[in-house]
Amino acid sequence: MGFIHFLELILVVGILLAVGIPLFGKLKLKKLVEAVDPAVDEYKHLLVRKEETLISIKELEFDFSTGKISEPDYKELRHKLETEATRILEHLDQLEEEGKKNKSVKSHQT
Amino acid sequence: MNDIGEFTLLVALATALYGCVAYVMSARGNRIDLYLSADKTPFIVWTCVMISSICLWKAFLTDDFSLQYVWAYSNRELDTFYKISSFWGGQKGSLLFWTLLLSTYMLVVYFQNRSKNLRVVPYAMAVMLAVVVFFLFLINFSTNPFERIPLPPEDGRGLNPLLQNYWMVIHPPTLYLGYVGFTVPFAFAVAALLSKNLDDGWIRMTRKWSLISWFFLCMGNLFGASWAYVELGWGGYWAWDPVENAAFMPLLIATAFLHSVMIQEKKDMMKVWNMSLIFLTFAMTIFGTFITRSGLIQSVHTFDEATLGYYFLAFLFVIIVACTALIIIRLPLLKSANELDSFLSRESSFLFNNLVLLGIAFATFWGTIFPIISEAVRGVKITVGPPFYNQVNVPIGLALLALIGIGPVIAWRKATFSNLKKNFLKPVSAGIVMAVALFPVIPLGSRAEIYTYVTFVLCAFVLTSILTEFYKGTVSRMGSHDESVVGALTTMTWRNKRRYGGYTVHIGVVLIFAGIAGSQAYGTHTEKHLQLGDSFEIRGYTIKYEKLIAVQATSIKTRIIAQLAVERDGRRYWTARPEKEFYKGQNQPVSEVDVLSTWKEDLYMILADFREDESATIKVYVNPMVSWIWTGGWVIAFGTMISMWPDRLEQRRRLDRVRRQEQLFPSPAQE
Numbered sequence: 001m002g003f004i005h006f007l008e009l010i011l012v013v014g015i016l017l018a019v020g021i022p023l024f025g026k027l028k029l030k031k032l033v034e035a036v037d038p039a040v041d042e043y044k045h046l047l048v049r050k051e052e053t054l055i056s057i058k059e060l061e062f063d064f065s066t067g068k069i070s071e072p073d074y075k076e077l078r079h080k081l082e083t084e085a086t087r088i089l090e091h092l093d094q095l096e097e098e099g100k101k102n103k104s105v106k107s108h109q110t
Numbered sequence: 111m112n113d114i115g116e117f118t119l120l121v122a123l124a125t126a127l128y129g130c131v132a133y134v135m136s137a138r139g140n141r142i143d144l145y146l147s148a149d150k151t152p153f154i155v156w157t158c159v160m161i162s163s164i165c166l167w168k169a170f171l172t173d174d175f176s177l178q179y180v181w182a183y184s185n186r187e188l189d190t191f192y193k194i195s196s197f198w199g200g201q202k203g204s205l206l207f208w209t210l211l212l213s214t215y216m217l218v219v220y221f222q223n224r225s226k227n228l229r230v231v232p233y234a235m236a237v238m239l240a241v242v243v244f245f246l247f248l249i250n251f252s253t254n255p256f257e258r259i260p261l262p263p264e265d266g267r268g269l270n271p272l273l274q275n276y277w278m279v280i281h282p283p284t285l286y287l288g289y290v291g292f293t294v295p296f297a298f299a300v301a302a303l304l305s306k307n308l309d310d311g312w313i314r315m316t317r318k319w320s321l322i323s324w325f326f327l328c329m330g331n332l333f334g335a336s337w338a339y340v341e342l343g344w345g346g347y348w349a350w351d352p353v354e355n356a357a358f359m360p361l362l363i364a365t366a367f368l369h370s371v372m373i374q375e376k377k378d379m380m381k382v383w384n385m386s387l388i389f390l391t392f393a394m395t396i397f398g399t400f401i402t403r404s405g406l407i408q409s410v411h412t413f414d415e416a417t418l419g420y421y422f423l424a425f426l427f428v429i430i431v432a433c434t435a436l437i438i439i440r441l442p443l444l445k446s447a448n449e450l451d452s453f454l455s456r457e458s459s460f461l462f463n464n465l466v467l468l469g470i471a472f473a474t475f476w477g478t479i480f481p482i483i484s485e486a487v488r489g490v491k492i493t494v495g496p497p498f499y500n501q502v503n504v505p506i507g508l509a510l511l512a513l514i515g516i517g518p519v520i521a522w523r524k525a526t527f528s529n530l531k532k533n534f535l536k537p538v539s540a541g542i543v544m545a546v547a548l549f550p551v552i553p554l555g556s557r558a559e560i561y562t563y564v565t566f567v568l569c570a571f572v573l574t575s576i577l578t579e580f581y582k583g584t585v586s587r588m589g590s591h592d593e594s595v596v597g598a599l600t601t602m603t604w605r606n607k608r609r610y611g612g613y614t615v616h617i618g619v620v621l622i623f624a625g626i627a628g629s630q631a632y633g634t635h636t637e638k639h640l641q642l643g644d645s646f647e648i649r650g651y652t653i654k655y656e657k658l659i660a661v662q663a664t665s666i667k668t669r670i671i672a673q674l675a676v677e678r679d680g681r682r683y684w685t686a687r688p689e690k691e692f693y694k695g696q697n698q699p700v701s702e703v704d705v706l707s708t709w710k711e712d713l714y715m716i717l718a719d720f721r722e723d724e725s726a727t728i729k730v731y732v733n734p735m736v737s738w739i740w741t742g743g744w745v746i747a748f749g750t751m752i753s754m755w756p757d758r759l760e761q762r763r764r765l766d767r768v769r770r771q772e773q774l775f776p777s778p779a780q781e
Contacts, residue, residue, distance in 0.1 A: 004113050011118070015125060015154055019132075022146035032142045033228050040771070045309050047767045052376055059522060065590070066582035069521045070529045077451070077523055 043095045046088050053085045112177060115165025116256040119206075122158035122213075123246040125151050126239045133236035137229070137305070145232060152220040152235060155242060156213040163210045166203060166255055170196055176262035179203060179255045185266035185695075187666045188274075195279040196269050201403060201418070202255035204282070208399075209245040211283075211290045215319075216242065219294055223315070230312065233301035241293050244425055248418060268666070271693045271700040277337035285330030285357055289395040291323025292364065296392035299385055303436045308381060308443050313371050318754060320388075324368055325750040327361045332743040343701035343716050345635055345731035347739070348626075350499040355478045356398035362471040363391045366464040373457050376522065379446035382437060383464075389433040394471075396426050401478065452524040459517045466510045473502040504561050508568060511623050514616050515572030518579045537575035544570035552632075562631035569624045576613045576620075583610075605759075607752050614749030621742030628735030629712075635731040642724055649732045651713060652677040653686075658724045666694035669702075672717045672726045676706070688717040688728070712736045 060081065064074040129151025136144035166179070170193045175181040183196040183203070198207040216238045223231045249255065295316035302312040334357065339347040348354060367387040374380050400422035437444070450457050477494040484492040519533040545567045552566075553559050580599065583606075587598040603610040638646050645654035659671040671689040675682055688704045706713040711734040719727040 007114065008117050011121060015121065018150045018154065019125075019128065019147045022143050022150075025143075030142060032136055032140050032145045032232070036229070041307075041309075044311075044767070044771055047770065048309065048311075048314075049378065051763055051767075052378075056376060056522065062583070062586070063521045065586040066579075068519070068529065068533055068582075069524075070526055073521075073524055073526055073529070080451075 039095055039098065043092065043099070046092050046095070050085065050088045050092065053081055053088060057081050057085065111165045111168055112174070112256050112258070115162040115169075116254070118158040118161045118165075119246065119250055119254075119256070122155050122162070123243065123250050125154045125158065126242045126246055129155065130236045130239040130243060133232040133239065137232040137236075145228070148232070148235070149220075149224065151239065152213070152216050155239070156217040159206075159210050159213045159246075162256075163197070163206060166206060167194065167197055170194070173266070174262075175264070175266050176258055177255070178257045178259050181259060181263060181266045183266070183269050185268040185666070187664050188266075188269055191276075191279065192269055192274050195273075195282075198282050198286075199269055199273050199278070202249070202253045202257075204286075205245055205249050205253060206255050207283075208286055208290060209242060209249060211286050212238070212242055212245065212293060215290060215294055219297075219319075227307070227311070227315070229305045230298065230301045230307050230315075233304045234297040237297035237300045238293055241297075244421075248421055252418060252421065268693065268695055271691060271696055272341055274700075275337060275341050277333060277341065281330060281333040281337050284326050284333050288323050288325070288327025288330050289357075289360070289398065291319060291326060292360065292388070292391050292395050294319040294323070295388050299388045300433070300436065303385065303440050306440070306443060308440065310371075310374050310378065313374060313384065317371075320364070320368060320371070321750065321754050324361070324364045325747070325754075327357065327364060328746060328750075329743065331357050331361055332740070336740060339736070340703060340705065341700075343703050345633075345714055345716070345729070345733065347629075347736070350474075350477065350494075350496045352401050352478045352481075353398075355474045356394075356401040359471045359474055359478075360391050360394035360398060362467045362474070363387060363394055366467040366471075367391055369460045370464050373460055377446075377448050377450075377457065379448045379450075381444040381446060382441070385433075385437055385444070387464075389429070389437075393426060393429050393433075396422060396429060400426060454520070454525045454527075454530070456517060456520045456522045456525075459513055459520055463510065463513045463517065466506055466513060469506045470503050470510070473506070474499065477502075500558075507623075508561065508564055511565065511568045511572060511620070514619060515568065515575040518613060518616075519575050536578050537571045540574035541567045541571035556631075558631045562627040565623055565627035569620050569627075572620050573617065576616055579613055580610070603752065607755055607757055611749050611751075611753030611755075614752060615746050616749075618742040618745030618747075618749060621738045621745060625735045625738030625740075625742060628738065629733045633731060633733045635729065637718065637727060637729045639719075639725060639727045648730050649711075650678060651683070651730075651732075653728070653730060655726060655728065658720055658726060663691075668692045670699075670717070670720060672720065672728060674715060674728065676713065684713070686713070686715040688715040690717050690720070707737045709737055709741075710734065 057078065060069070060074065060077055063069045064071075069077070129148050132144050132148035132151070135141065136148055166177075168174075169177050169180045170184050171190065173180070173184070173186050175184075179200060179202045180196075183199040184193055188196070196203070198204040216235070219238065220235065223234075295312075298312040298316045302308055331354075334354065335347040338349070338354075364387075367384065370380055370387060371384050374384050400419060403418040403422060452458070477498050480494045481491045484490060515537055519537065520530065545563075548563060548566055552563060554563055583602045584595060584599045587593060587602045588595065591598065591601075593601065634649060636646070636648050638644075640646070640655040642655060642657060645652055647653070654675045654677065656673045656675055659669075659673060661669040661671065663669050669689050669691050671687050674686040674688075676684040676686055684706045686704045686706070689702045690699045691702055692699045701716055701718075704715045711732055714731040714733055716729040716731075717726060718729045
């Protein structure tokens with residue numbers, strides 16, 4: 001066996017070990033991800049929407065301050081965005097409340 | 111070394127194939143053991159491809175002509191600089207280089223996301239590995255750069271002289287970085303569909319990737335134009351060549367994508383549209399490689415041994431069918447509850463911008479594939495030339511330019527006519543002033559001249575619209591924060607990097623439009639056969655032929671240089687030295703043009719021919735405003751840098767989201 005073939009053998013053995021060990025080793029966790037809780041997804045989505053709505057309010061204020069938007073439009077859009085933000089915050093509060101309840105139930109059970 | 115290079119390519123293919131399957135199985139079966147096993151493969155694939163690339167580079171640098179590829183694209187006399195770039199000078203090496211970039215991108219994505227969103231990332235990695243598998247399959251079984259010559263020759267055939275230019279080192283890697291980069295947002299979009307994570311998470315995760323890929327694609331196009339300008343010696347920079355179009359189309363669609371994702375981020379709508387745009391962008395990058403490597407379309411840019419058309423066509427077919435099917439299957443989940451607040455809003459202007467960009471892309475696509483279609487239908491290959499593209503794309507391009515000016519003036523969500531009137535006053539006034547000022551000065555005899563006139567007027571409109579935005583923002587900030595002009599401008603830009611970085615990019619685009627318009631309509635050229643001492647005039651320049659010089663540059667390269675004195679207003683202004691280079695073993699000499707570039711115009715000299723009596727044929731082009739195009743490119747680079755600069759506020763918001771989520775739902779971070 002030449003030196004090159006020896007190197008190639010080492011490479012293949014190294015790769016087989018690297019990808020093989022996790023398959024045959026003992027792992028604490030068995031599952032890659034926990035079962036999807038729709039509430040988590042919704043909460044995550046609402047956090048993003050909250051941020052976007054707050055950014056939109058800031059941009060609206062900026063557009064108004066630079067005269068890009070008229071006062072009636074500014075008031076109308078601000079009201080719309082604030083209503084949207086309030087709705088999102090209420091929904092987030094509700095999810096947080098439910099989350100806390102579930103958490104305390106789980107801790108009592110354990 | 112060559113054995114190792116060849117072997118590691120095979121190992122990379124096997125590993126990528128395993129990684130692709132293991133990632134999908136780990137996600138579908140929710141198995142962490144498979145995930146941890148698959149998770150080793152991006153690094154292994156990258157290492158193998160890198161080793162293989164190093165082996166090929168070494169073969170070039172050590173003149174190992176036992177490799178057919180090294181023999182075909184190098185020789186002993188070639189500069190080390192070009193020996194390094196010869197790596198991607200031909201089809202085989204360019205595919206390996208593509209794979210190297212792709213696996214490097216994949217490795218960065220792997221390090222960035224390995225502990226994040228485990229529902230999406232395995233699928234994204236699988237998609238990227240699947241693309242790597244396709245390229246590695248081609249390299250291993252169809253176009254192997256380690257193919258041997260049984261009896262190695264003493265010297266190589268040498269690199270095509272047209273490729274012996276510094277742009278060869280810069281342009282292909284830049285373009286490839288753009289092409290390859292769109293694999294990342296594409297992979298995450300597919301992963302979002304497969305894993306049913308259909309909020310805008312995939313867009314946020316790949317926002318920087320999209321921007322950086324767009325930037326490289328844009329720069330790749332400009333560098334290519336610059337290369338053609340100085341190397342091909344026909345006085346122009348863009349010829350609507352199929353390969354140029356192939357790089358231009360993904361840029362157009364990616365630009366549409368970058369704009370429309372903002373609407374999804376803001377209003378949580380247009381999910382199907384954005385998915386379709388990123389799929390189309392990726393498909394267009396593969397279509398570009400198909401054009402270059404199919405041999406179906408003639409172009410100066412296609413590879414000599416372009417034989418891989420059917421592989422790319424099959425891959426393209428799979429991508430289109432799979433992506434369309436995925437979108438259709440997930441259609442119910444992609445519907446948005448939101449809608450536009452008003453048809454008179456920035457969102458609407460972005461939609462128009464999307465349609466216009468896709469219009470240009472479609473016209474370019476049609477012109478590019480028309481020779482294939484005409485040959486298939488009528489048996490005659492009919493090539494579509496620049497007149498078609500100019501006739502169709504110029505008016506649409508002007509509409510696009512106008513939209514660049516309209517966008518910043520219109521507010522997000524809703525605008526009213528009274529406000530628009532007020533906001534449009536300055537930009538429209540600037541346009542009118544420009545129209546009035548130019549009317550008596552510039553000729554308006556042909557359609558091209560009228561288009562150019564309209565372009566200049568629109569450039570004034572757009573530039574004023576953008577600069578007014580900077581001005582208004584600065585004044586508003588100065589009033590509310592008691593800051594100096596510079597302080598307010600800097601802070602405002604810094605706090606709104608995406609907005610003002612974007613505006614800066616638009617300024618660059620305006621400069622490019624102006625440069626194209628000026629150089630296309632008002633250029634002039636002449637060709638003269640001159641004896642020593644003869645002179646002639648063009649656009650106020652007096653050009654005198656002084657001497658012909660022969661220089662033996664290297665043992666394989668001879669330079670014939672024509673020295674010309676350029677006078678203006680009776681004074682020597684510049685000494686031009688256009689030349690022809692003769693390479694041993696190459697039938698055709700190469701023209702090396704000489705260009706004097708100013709902001710007003712380029713004086714572009716070509717030595718077209720020479721005779722033994724030292725007479726020479728000189729071609730001279732006066733190309734106005736070409737330097738504006740290259741300046742526009744640098745402004746785009748600066749604007750993109752502002753947009754891409756890490757935003758601490760955004761990072762803080764992201765961390766805050768993760769923290770809040772983990773407090774409430776203490777599972778692994780799903781951000």
